Amino acid sequence: MSLAKILWVDDEIESLQSQKMFLENKGYDVHTLTNGFDAIDYIKENIVDVVLMDESMPGITGLETLAKIKEVNSSIPVVLITKNETENLMDEAIGSQISDYLIKPVNPNQVWLSLKKIIDNRRLVAERTTTAYQQQFRNLFMALNANPDYNEWMGIYKNLVYWELSLQRSDSPEMQEVFHTQKAEANTEFFKYISRNYASWVSGKTGNKPVLSHTLVREKVLPQVEKGVPTFFILIDNLRFDQWRAIQPIFAESFRVVEEDTFYAILPTATHYARNAIFAGMLPIDIEKKFPQHWKNDDEEGGKNLNEEAFFRAQLASLGEGSMRVSYTKVLNNQAGLELVANIHNLLNNDLNVIVYNFVDMLSHARTEMEVLKELAGDEVSYRSITTSWFEHSPLHQALKKIADKNIKIVLATDHGSVRVKTPAKVVGDKQTTTNLRYKHGRNLNYEKRDVLAFREPKEAGLPSPSVNSSYIFAGEDTFLCYPNNYNHYVNYYRNTFQHGGVSLEEMIVPVVTMVKK
Incomplete structure (x- = not known):
């Protein structure tokens, strides 16, 4: 490992020779200078890992030198060393992006610890x-x-x-x-x-069960609503728990997490089923019975999530909360996001504001289709990174920042997660069999039993029967379900894509987080 190069700038550098020797004995390459002008010139010509700099130097101060150094190379860590303990100097130094701040007289171990923290951290x-x-x-x-x-x-x-x-x-x-x-x-x-x-x-045969999609509003959202404190129920589609943890620091800048919890998404862990269940407060089999005109099965034409607001208002009415002042906003594109930013203050007059934000789901679908996104989100690490970057620059984040100083509550949740699929499994079905990769329903399905969780009677899973003798199968672990025709093409096309609908920790155990203003 090459020696870390340290530039130490101090107009009394002669008195620091013993400290210089101490650092050299610890394995650092230390170059010394006595003023800021020489330091700036040196940085232009040489590679430096860390700058140790005195604040009070004649000619040009440490802070002035710092600003010039950052112009030359903004990524060089600078440790400011000063006799001056005034708060405004500390604030100015921190605002100028110093990496550490040491008060004179410094002992060698202090300086060494600071360097270890920066270089070896x-x-x-x-x-x-x-x-x-x-x-x-x-x-x-x-x-x-x-x-x-x-x-x-x-x-x-x-x-x-x-x-x-x-x-x-x-x-x-x-x-x-x-x-x-x-x-x-x-x-x-x-x-x-x-x-x-x-x-x-x-x-319902067991009382000992988790919060599920259809009980989420009743058990996790409505208990947070109180008079005079607007509650925002924000549902970000297809947000895994690790993606929540990745964006949590951005929320933490403005909001304090009161409770970070998880719940179980119902099967299929897909928007059509899980999100309708959340807003209706019912399992899909019961939604179909109560709202036959609104429920569409996978193989039917038309949008499958067009009636969430109607479902939600019906759920509130059934729970005796029909008089609550409620708004429902769905953001499907950037224009709708900008409209949310413009309108967010008007929502403060309501008791409960539902905001459904479709981005992560679109990202996972686009990643399957677009080669450039396969490169950008090739694995879980980069998938989290893209999610973080999106949220930081999103209209949703802008809108929430506009009301961060208000007395509000936020309940953040999702409808389901996704899993990166790697292992293909063959399934044979008739023409009516659905095309989903993590679950399928149809008649006369042929499959390896070990690959799937099967329900020959859909009602056992709380699901409607799209046709007589329909059964449902759900892929587990990292399996994806493919038809035998053109098998190799589809296997190669879908392997390593993020999919949802099946049984995995990532798809089923998803976040529900309560936050308040800081």
Whole structure:
């Protein structure tokens, strides 16, 4: 490893020779200068890892030198060293993007610690994270094999997401491989768990069940609504828990998280089913019975999510909340987003404002179709990165910033997540069989039993029967369902794309987060 190059600028540099020697003994290459002008010229001609700079120098101050250095190379870390402890100088220094601030007299260990923090931070964090995960690996393994219940599964998945995001900073491909194997094992066990328990959850045969899509509003949203405090129920379509964690720091700039929880998306984990269930407060089989004119099956023409507001108002009425002042806004494109920004203050007069924001879902579909997005979102890390970049610059973020100083509540949730599919499985069906990759329904479906969770009676899964003898099948883990004709083409086309509709931790265990203003 090459020596880190340090430039130390101080008009009394002669008195710091012992400190210079201390750092050189620690393995740093230290070059010294006595004024800001020479420092600026030196930076133009030489590679420097960190600048240590005195604030009070004759001719040009440390802060003035800092500004010039940042003009030459904005990414060079600068540590300001000063006798002056006044708050306005500290504020000015921090505002000028210094990396650290030391008060004279400094001892050698102080300077060394500051350099380690700046230069070695990534490596040290990565090493510590790898060691910590190695210690946690056995605990996770034991948790997976202890027959976890639905609450423990939510804890296991949160834990896996924590380590996935932590190991993202690690430079250890071996440890990443170990983690991905463990996550795959978790999804295998989760698929078995859902296969054993899902039917009893939706049939009402067990009282011990998680919050599901159709109970989300009743159990997680309405309890937050109080007179005089506008509540915003924001549903970002297809937002996985790891994607929430990626955008959480942006929310944290303006809002305080009161509760970060998860709930279970119903099957199929697809917008048509899961989101209609959220707004109707019913399972799809009951929506079809109560609103036959509004429910459309997969194989029918027309939009499948055009009646959410009607469903939602009917749910409120059935819960005795029909008099509540409610707004419903759906954002499907950038123009609708800009209209939300312009209108957000008017929503403060309501008790509850529903905002459905379609972006992540469009991103996952576009990623399947567009080669450039396959490059940009090639894996989970880049998928999270694109989601973060979108949210930071989105009209939704702009709109929320406009009301961040108001006394409001936010309940952020989603309808389902998605999973990156890798393993093809053959399915044979008749002409009416649906084309979805993570679930299918139709008559006379032929499949390998081990690949899917099957419901020969759709009502057992709380689902309508599109036709006589229809059955539903759901892919588990990272499987995607393909027809035998033109099989290799479709396998290659869809492998490594993000899909939803089936049974996986990523699709089913999704965020519901309550926030208030800071």
